[in-house]
Amino acid sequence: MNKQFPIMTRLPETGFLRLPQIIGDPKKAIPALIPVSRSSWWLGVKTGKYPQPIKLGSRTTVWRVEDIRLLIDSMKVRKNNG
Numbered sequence: 001m002n003k004q005f006p007i008m009t010r011l012p013e014t015g016f017l018r019l020p021q022i023i024g025d026p027k028k029a030i031p032a033l034i035p036v037s038r039s040s041w042w043l044g045v046k047t048g049k050y051p052q053p054i055k056l057g058s059r060t061t062v063w064r065v066e067d068i069r070l071l072i073d074s075m076k077v078r079k080n081n082g
Contacts, residue, residue, distance in 0.1 A: 011069065016054070016062035033072060 011017075011033075023041050024032025036044070044050035051067035 011065055013065070015065045016056075017065055017068055018060075018062055022063060022068060033068065034075070 017033075019038065019041065020028065020030050022033050023036055023038060024030050034041075034050075041050060045052060051063055051071060053061045053063055055061055
């Protein structure tokens with residue numbers, strides 16, 4: 001993985017991400033974009049803190065890359081504003 005570029009440049013402009021691509025998966029060496037547990041993520045989705053998923057099938061849930069980018073940007077703004 002190229003550490004020279006921020007995470008945001010490694011995400012595609014459009015498309016979908018599965019949950020392990022968002023919260024990471026240490027068993028598969030997938031780094032977290034948003035380092036929270038699976039249960040915290042789903043609680044955040046339920047409460048509106050995180051974006052709503054899209055169901056592509058009965059066992060396939062994804063999030064739009066654009067929504068995840070906006071979430072990361074808003075988290076950066078909140079962090080910088082204290």
